Amino acid sequence: MDLKELDVLSNKNIGEHWYYWAKARAVLKIIDKQQVTTILDIGAGSGFFSEFLLENSSAQEAWCVDINYEKEYDDYVNNKPIHFRKSVDSVNADIVLLMDVLEHVEDDVALLKEYIPKVPQNSHFLISVPAFKFLWSSHDVFLGHYRRYTLKTCAESINKSGLYLQKSCYFYGLVFPLAAILRLLQKIKTFTPKENKSQLTKHSAISNMLFKFICKIEHSFMLYNKLAGITAFCLAKK
Numbered sequence: 001m002d003l004k005e006l007d008v009l010s011n012k013n014i015g016e017h018w019y020y021w022a023k024a025r026a027v028l029k030i031i032d033k034q035q036v037t038t039i040l041d042i043g044a045g046s047g048f049f050s051e052f053l054l055e056n057s058s059a060q061e062a063w064c065v066d067i068n069y070e071k072e073y074d075d076y077v078n079n080k081p082i083h084f085r086k087s088v089d090s091v092n093a094d095i096v097l098l099m100d101v102l103e104h105v106e107d108d109v110a111l112l113k114e115y116i117p118k119v120p121q122n123s124h125f126l127i128s129v130p131a132f133k134f135l136w137s138s139h140d141v142f143l144g145h146y147r148r149y150t151l152k153t154c155a156e157s158i159n160k161s162g163l164y165l166q167k168s169c170y171f172y173g174l175v176f177p178l179a180a181i182l183r184l185l186q187k188i189k190t191f192t193p194k195e196n197k198s199q200l201t202k203h204s205a206i207s208n209m210l211f212k213f214i215c216k217i218e219h220s221f222m223l224y225n226k227l228a229g230i231t232a233f234c235l236a237k238k
Helices: 016-032 050-055 109-117 138-143 149-159 176-188 206-219
Strands: 036-040 063-066 073-077 080-085 095-099 124-130 164-171 233-236
Touching: 016 050, 016 124, 016 164, 016 206, 016 233, 036 050, 036 109, 036 138, 050 063, 050 073, 095 109, 109 149, 124 149, 149 164, 149 233, 176 233
Parallel strands: 036 063, 036 095, 063 080, 095 124
Antiparallel strands: 073 080, 124 233, 164 233
16 A cells, blocks of 8 residues: 555555455455465555465565665564565565556666566566556546556566566456546546545445445456456566
């Protein structure tokens, strides 16, 4: 989770918000959770996804890297070590997470090339990025995004870095029509300048439960979704 959004959701509430609840479980649909031992989490922010995998997979250790950490420290999740660092030289990781990270840098290929040598051969890279340029909004500006992706453009960056693309799909496809309508309506309302801010919001228990239910349905077929979604997922291998 982006550190800029911690004022919207506290660390305790991240996992219950439908958006992060659903994305974390989507990760388990893409990777082999029984083959994960050590995680390298690039641009980890709060470390939510590493913590989730330490609790819900065979992962035994996680390294969370983010240049925005105020200090470096070590902690434990489910009695497993999790390390928070501003940078790392190398990690014996079998899975590298880049969850909503590539859109934050001007040269996404260079970022991938920076970390590929830091992990062993055959390590997997799980990448998620915001999808579709026409969904660009004040939310992207607030978070410092350079771009939004399609599966094709994300694959192009992966191939240029030297990684081998194994899987790709869109997610949040069932809520995509609603998101598209809301974003387009915001662009029409040009008479009132929009403040650049996060569009992550707290939901009532009922609406949160409804969105969770919708996303749970989508989990069953998400790997086949090449059409549309709010997020694009790619799994690549070194």
